[in-house]
Amino acid sequence: MTKKRLSGKTTGALIGAAVVLVAFGYLIWGGIGGNLVYFLTPKELLDKGPKAVGASVRLGGLVEGGTVQWNADTRELRFRITDGDSASVPVISVGVPPQMFTEGQGVVVEGFYTQEGVFKSQKVMVKHNNEYRAPPPGQHPAEYYRQLFQQKPQS
Amino acid sequence: MIGPIGQLAMLVALALSAMGAVAAFVGARTGRSPLVASARNASFAILLLVAMGFGMMEYALITHDFSVKYVAQVGSLETPTFYTVISLWSALEGSILLWALILAGYTALLAWRTARSRETPMLDAYTLGTILCVNVFFLLLIVGPADPFGTLNPAPANGPGPNPLLQNHPFMGVHPPLLYIGYVGMAVPFALGIGALLSGNTGREWSKAVRRWTLVPWAFLTLGITAGAWWSYEVLGWGGFWAWDPVENASFMPWLTATAFLHSVMVQERRDMLKTWTLSLIVSTFLLTLLGTFLTRSGVIASVHAFSEGLIGPFFLGFLGLVLITSLALIAWKSDYLRGAGSMDSVVSRETAFLVNNLLFVAFTFVVLLGTMFPLIAEALRGAKVTVGGPYFSRMAAPIALALVFLTGVGPALPWRRGSTDAVRRKFLWPGAVAVLGGAILLIGGMRSLSVWLTMVLAIFAAGLVVGEFIGPARARRSAHHESWPAAILRVATGNRRRYGGYVVHFGVMIAAVGIAVASVYKHEAEWTLSKDGPAQTYGPYELKLDSVWAVQDPNRDGVIAGVTAHKSGRLIKRLAFGGSFPWVHRKAGLIPRLNYYPTMNEPIATPSVYEHPGEDLYLVLVAYERDGSKATIKAIVSPMVGWIWLGGIVIAAGVAFALWPRRRRSDAEGDETGTATQEDLVESAARA
Numbered sequence: 001m002t003k004k005r006l007s008g009k010t011t012g013a014l015i016g017a018a019v020v021l022v023a024f025g026y027l028i029w030g031g032i033g034g035n036l037v038y039f040l041t042p043k044e045l046l047d048k049g050p051k052a053v054g055a056s057v058r059l060g061g062l063v064e065g066g067t068v069q070w071n072a073d074t075r076e077l078r079f080r081i082t083d084g085d086s087a088s089v090p091v092i093s094v095g096v097p098p099q100m101f102t103e104g105q106g107v108v109v110e111g112f113y114t115q116e117g118v119f120k121s122q123k124v125m126v127k128h129n130n131e132y133r134a135p136p137p138g139q140h141p142a143e144y145y146r147q148l149f150q151q152k153p154q155s
Numbered sequence: 156m157i158g159p160i161g162q163l164a165m166l167v168a169l170a171l172s173a174m175g176a177v178a179a180f181v182g183a184r185t186g187r188s189p190l191v192a193s194a195r196n197a198s199f200a201i202l203l204l205v206a207m208g209f210g211m212m213e214y215a216l217i218t219h220d221f222s223v224k225y226v227a228q229v230g231s232l233e234t235p236t237f238y239t240v241i242s243l244w245s246a247l248e249g250s251i252l253l254w255a256l257i258l259a260g261y262t263a264l265l266a267w268r269t270a271r272s273r274e275t276p277m278l279d280a281y282t283l284g285t286i287l288c289v290n291v292f293f294l295l296l297i298v299g300p301a302d303p304f305g306t307l308n309p310a311p312a313n314g315p316g317p318n319p320l321l322q323n324h325p326f327m328g329v330h331p332p333l334l335y336i337g338y339v340g341m342a343v344p345f346a347l348g349i350g351a352l353l354s355g356n357t358g359r360e361w362s363k364a365v366r367r368w369t370l371v372p373w374a375f376l377t378l379g380i381t382a383g384a385w386w387s388y389e390v391l392g393w394g395g396f397w398a399w400d401p402v403e404n405a406s407f408m409p410w411l412t413a414t415a416f417l418h419s420v421m422v423q424e425r426r427d428m429l430k431t432w433t434l435s436l437i438v439s440t441f442l443l444t445l446l447g448t449f450l451t452r453s454g455v456i457a458s459v460h461a462f463s464e465g466l467i468g469p470f471f472l473g474f475l476g477l478v479l480i481t482s483l484a485l486i487a488w489k490s491d492y493l494r495g496a497g498s499m500d501s502v503v504s505r506e507t508a509f510l511v512n513n514l515l516f517v518a519f520t521f522v523v524l525l526g527t528m529f530p531l532i533a534e535a536l537r538g539a540k541v542t543v544g545g546p547y548f549s550r551m552a553a554p555i556a557l558a559l560v561f562l563t564g565v566g567p568a569l570p571w572r573r574g575s576t577d578a579v580r581r582k583f584l585w586p587g588a589v590a591v592l593g594g595a596i597l598l599i600g601g602m603r604s605l606s607v608w609l610t611m612v613l614a615i616f617a618a619g620l621v622v623g624e625f626i627g628p629a630r631a632r633r634s635a636h637h638e639s640w641p642a643a644i645l646r647v648a649t650g651n652r653r654r655y656g657g658y659v660v661h662f663g664v665m666i667a668a669v670g671i672a673v674a675s676v677y678k679h680e681a682e683w684t685l686s687k688d689g690p691a692q693t694y695g696p697y698e699l700k701l702d703s704v705w706a707v708q709d710p711n712r713d714g715v716i717a718g719v720t721a722h723k724s725g726r727l728i729k730r731l732a733f734g735g736s737f738p739w740v741h742r743k744a745g746l747i748p749r750l751n752y753y754p755t756m757n758e759p760i761a762t763p764s765v766y767e768h769p770g771e772d773l774y775l776v777l778v779a780y781e782r783d784g785s786k787a788t789i790k791a792i793v794s795p796m797v798g799w800i801w802l803g804g805i806v807i808a809a810g811v812a813f814a815l816w817p818r819r820r821r822s823d824a825e826g827d828e829t830g831t832a833t834q835e836d837l838v839e840s841a842a843r844a
Contacts, residue, residue, distance in 0.1 A: 028522060028551065032529050035547035039540035056544060072684075095682055096788040099750060099779040100758040126758045148706035148715055148784050 037110070043087035045113060052113045059111075059119060064088050065103045077124070081109060089113075093121040100126045157215045158223050161208045161304035168204040168259070169294040171197045172287050179284030183277050183354065191280045194287065198266035201290060202259040209256045212243055212303060222310035225249055225303035231316035233711040238322040244331045245317035247452055247467070248303035253332070254448075255293045257339040262286050265343060265368075275356055282350030289342045292474050300466035316711060319753035319760055325733075326386040334379025334406055338444050340372025341409055344416070345441035348434050352485040355492045357434075362424035365437070366417065367815065373413050374811035380406050381667075381804025392761035392776045394680065394792035396800060397671075399548040404527045405447025408520050412440040415516035418509045418566075425571060426497035426506060431486060432513070434493065438482040443520075445475045450527070501573035508566035515555050515562070522551040549675070557609055560668045563661040564617025567624050582627075586619025610672035614665040621658050648813075656814025660807050667803025674797040682778065682790040685719075694791055697773060698722040702745070704784035715759070716749040717777045717787040721766065728766050728773065748777040748789065763792075771795035 037056040045052050045059060064080040071077075077097055082088035091109055101107065101124065111121035175197030182190030215223045216230050216239050229242045229249065243249040265286060269279040297303070321327050347365045351357045383406065384396040397403060416436040423433050449471035486493070499506055526543045533541050568582045594612040602608050629643040638646065648655035683692050685701035692699045702718040721728040729742035746766060750759040766773040774792040781787070 024518060024521075028525055031522075031547045031551050032526060032543055035544040035550075036533075037542045037544045039542070058542075096684060096779055098758070148704060148782075 041083045041087070042081055042089045043083050045089055045119075046087050050115075053115055054112055056112060057110070057119075058108055059089065059091075059121075060106070060108045061089075063101070063103050063105050063107055068103055070097070081107065081119070089119050090117070091119045091121050091124075093124050095124075097124055098126050157211050157220060158304045158306035161211050161223075162298070162302065164204045164208045164211075165294060165297050165304070168201045168208075169291065169298055171201050171204070172290040172294055175201070176284050176287035176291060179280050179287060183280035183284065186277075188276065191276070191283070194280070194283055195266040195270055198259075198262045198283065198287065202263040205252075205256050205259040205294075208304070209243075209252060212249065212252060213240065216240065216243060220310075221312065221314055222307055223303075224305035224307050227307050227311050227314045229317045230314045231711065232313050234316045234322060235709075235711060237325070237328065238317060238711070241328040241331075242317040242322070244335075245321045245327070248297075248301045250331065250335075250452075251293065251296055251301045252303055253335055254339055255290070255297055257335050258286075258290055258293055258342060261340055261343050262290055265346070275354070275360060277354035278347075278350050278356040278361060280350075281353040282346045285349040285353075286342055286346035289346070296467070296470060300470055315755045316753075319712070319751070319756050320390065322711065323751065323760055323762060324386060324390045326382060326389060330379060330382040330386050333375050333382055337372045337374070337376025337379050338406065338409065338447075340375065341369075341413060341440050341444050343372065344369040344413075344437045348437045349482065349485065352434065352489045352492065355489065357423075357430055357492050359424055362420050366420050366424070369413060369417055369420075369437070370811050370815060373410070373417060374808045376406070376410050376413065377804055377811075378808050380410060381801055385801050388797065389763065389765065392763050394678065394763070394774050394776075394794060396674070396797065399523075399526065399543075399545050401527050402451045404523050405443075405451050408447065408523050408527075409440045409443040411516050411520045411523070412436050412443060415513045415520075416440060418516075419513050422506055422509050423495070427495040428497040428499075428506070429510075430493040430495050431490065434486060436513075436517075438478075438486075439520075442475065442479060442482075443524075445471060445478065449475060503569065503574040503576060503579060505566060505569045505571050508562055508569050512559065512562050512566060515558055519552065519555045519559075522555070523548065526551075553606055556668065557606075557613060560610060560613045560617055560665060562617075563664050564613075564620035567658060567661065568620040582620065582623055586616050586623060589619050590616035604676045607672045607676045610668055614669050618662065618665050621661055624658060625655070652816055652818075653814050656810045656812075656816075659810030659813055661810075663803045663806030663808075663810055665803075666806055667800050670796050670799025670803060674794045674800065677795045678792065678797075680790060680792040682788065684779075684786055684788045686786050687784065691722075695793065696724045697728075697791070697793075699775075699789065699791065701787055701789070704780050704787050711753070713752045714749045714762075715752075715777070715780060716747050717775075717780065717789060719746045719748070719764075719775060719789065720744065721746055721773065721775075723766075723773070730764060730766055746773070746775045748775040750777050750780075767798055769796070769798055772797050 035056075037058055038052075039058050039060065040048075040052070042059065042061050045057065059081060061081040061083045064082040067078075067080040069078045075094055075096070077093045077095070078090065080088045080090050091111075093109065093111070105126060108125045109119065109121035110123040110125070111119060113119050175194040178190045178197070179194035182188065182194065212223070212225065214220075215226050217236070219226065219230055219232055221227045221230065225246070225248050229246050230239060234242065244253045262283075266283055269283070272279070316322065344365050347361070347368060351361050351365075380403075383403065387398070387403075388394070388396040413436075416433060419429050419433045419436060422429050449468065452467055452471070501507075526548055529543050530541055533539050564586065569579065590612050593615045594608065597608055597611060602611075625644050625647065628647045629640065632638060632643040632647060633640065636643070636646075681694055683699075685692060685699065687701050687703060689701065698721065700720045702720055704715065704717050707714045707716060727744055728746065729744050730746055732741055732743040733739060746764040748764040749762050751762055752759050761776050761778075763774050763776045765775075772792075772794045774794060776790040776792070778788040778790050
């Protein structure tokens with residue numbers, strides 16, 4: 001009798017564990033599905049069309065020449081991001097762009113594509129270059145800050 | 156010359172590990188102790204050889220011997236000496252060498268500690284054999300696909316220097332070694348687990364030994380993770396401390412399972428239960444360290460830290476599979492050894508708390524594991540490049556973490572076996588009242604974030620319960636010995652270091668939990684373009700003024716600095732500055748966020764300037780500037796209580812140190828556990844009476 005009761009208990013525990021596991025798995029699955037961030041190029045984004053609207057996207061490409069507009073009053077940055085040849089997507093973001101943000105620079109913008117065909121970005125990142133590459137002797141990648149060497153304060 | 160000698164040393168170490176492993180296993184199986192003794196001697200020799208290799212690599216780095224491949228990869232004449240020394244672990248090959256050194260250190264320590272004990276010879280021999288096998292794997296990596304000692308002919312005149320991100324802050328000298336001492340150390344409990352399965356010794360002495368051997372690496376892992384979060388905060392310039400980056404997850408998952416293990420092994424020790432579960436946890440912990448290394452070192456998942464390299468991946472995957480299959484087979488085959496005598500007596504007991512704790516930790520691990528692996532799965536199945544966003548992790552982790560904070564107090568307050576509901580109610584009364592009062596005050600004070608409010612209320616409640624665990628026995632001592640409160644509490648704590656050290660660890664967890672919740676929710680930021688000598692910008696209680704923008708030239712980099720004078724409620728803010736004369740730390744007026752230009756990076760790296768304060772940090776980042784120095788764009792991030800996270804990590808490590816502190820007298824070496832159990836019971840029965 002003890003044995004029977006025990007096994008009944010065990011079955012109950014097993015069913016309970018299975019229910020908890022399934023519920024937990026469902027939670028995880030839903031959680032992941034709702035929080036995916038897609039890495040796309042402008043062409044891939046345009047190919048997806050209306051399906052891409054609203055999804056979290058990291059869009060990578062180049063800042064298209066002649067498209068950068070900075071409005072100092074509204075602190076709004078507009079430019080187009082291109083994958084080099086055909087496709088290009090207009091981007092709007094708020095805030096001062098990072099120091100190295102220039103036309104032709106590789107950038108990654110994080111945000112979402114809207115119904116109006118504009119990419120609203122919360123974050124503009126200059127593309128990271130993590131390669132270890134020694135520059136040609138004597139050359140520095142960005143020398144334009146050099147005139148600041150004279151500005152050192154007294155203290 | 157260093158290259159070939161290093162390679163030879165590694166080859167000999169590899170051969171010795173293989174021979175030692177065989178000797179240990181054969182010795183254990185046949186009971187021939189001279190064979191085991193030879194395996195011990197091999198362990199010492201391996202440490203010597205690997206340390207020699209490590210020393211030679213450091214020498215090559217410091218003397219800029221660019222004929223050594225690794226030095227040519229990470230060294231440069233311009234890198235400051237400190238960063239040259241620590242550049243040993245700034246790329247793949249060197250970090251595997253550091254890994255091998257720490258592993259050899261643990262192996263030799265294990266061999267030395269078990270040399271004199273005659274109590275469990277079989278267990279010791281199998282354990283040594285297992286960890287020597289792990290040595291074989293890592294030395295194979297060094298001899299084969301991750302060889303740092305290759306020779307370049309002709310030798311280049313200079314190298315590129317280490318990854319700029321890794322030479323931007325002195326914390327890089329602390330964080331990786333701490334993390335590795337923790338990470339690699341998980342091989343020891345794993346070896347003890349396999350040793351237990353092979354020898355059939357899963358008794359109390361095994362539980363005790365494995366718990367101690369896990370606590371040490373666990374404490375270092377905790378410190379390493381904390382230091383990593385701190386580094387990320389101080390270097391990466393986004394004001395956060397945790398991004399659920401694959402590398403961070405890789406260090407966090409073994410921490411979760413190891414923490415679960417540390418609790419379940421206590422149940423095993425006390426109640427002779429959960430043996431299979433406990434062993435599975437320790438095997439999982441080791442597997443997760445291997446998986447983490449595979450994920451981050453093979454370049455499968457691109458991230459800041461990943462140094463991709465060809466053959467490493469298959470090597471790791473192969474070893475991972477081997478460990479997994481061997482462990483599972485052993486656990487199944489030796490299941491007879493794992494049958495425990497104990498069973499659950501009551502729902503209101505510490506066992507239940509430990510069981511729930513374990514389930515929560517395992518669930519937490521799954522959440523992190525699936526989120527980390529999902530991009531790989533998605534890419535393999537659908538070819539889509541995706542990443543799982545931080546909100547997934549935060550949303551899933553928060554409820555689990557909250558429940559765990561609750562348990563840090565409830566677990567210690569519940570008695571083993573069967574709790575008298577009355578005594579439990581009495582214990583919960585005061586902390587509950589204080590928590591309710593605290594919660595009300597927080598609400599009246601204007602707190603509107605549910606997650607922060609819950610964290611704080613639960614932390615107060617848990618802290619109250621743990622404080623009660625100090626007060627109760629101390630009160631009994633006071634009335635028995637007429638001692639003052641501090642003396643009584645100190646006596647109680649040092650009388651059972653293991654238990655009260657554990658409670659200090661729990662305090663650390665509560666402190667860190669509050670810091671994490673508050674800093675995540677109440678962090679806020681703003682960004683302005685300031686003119687030199689222009690009007691001050693107000694932000695909350697802060698006033699910021701741009702004094703000047705100037706450039707400096709370091710040997711390894713150039714930097715552009717914005718000098719900002721900041722006042723908080725009218726008082727001048729002074730930052731901590733390092734260097735100069737003794738004591739090398741002093742305060743200087745103003746904050747100096749900067750952008751650093753490294754010759755190997757196309758874009759500058761921001762170094763934030765932080766005013767650290769227990770209440771809230773002010774964190775300034777230089778975003779952009781005018782070329783003539785007339786204007787600078789500054790981002791200000793205010794992170795309340797973020798310092799509590801680092802404090803929590805330190806308190807946790809201090810608790811472990813307190814628990815493991817060597818005892819002075821032999822007499823209380825064994826008896827303390829039962830001793831205080833009786834004391835505890837006495838207090839309880841006194842309270843009941």
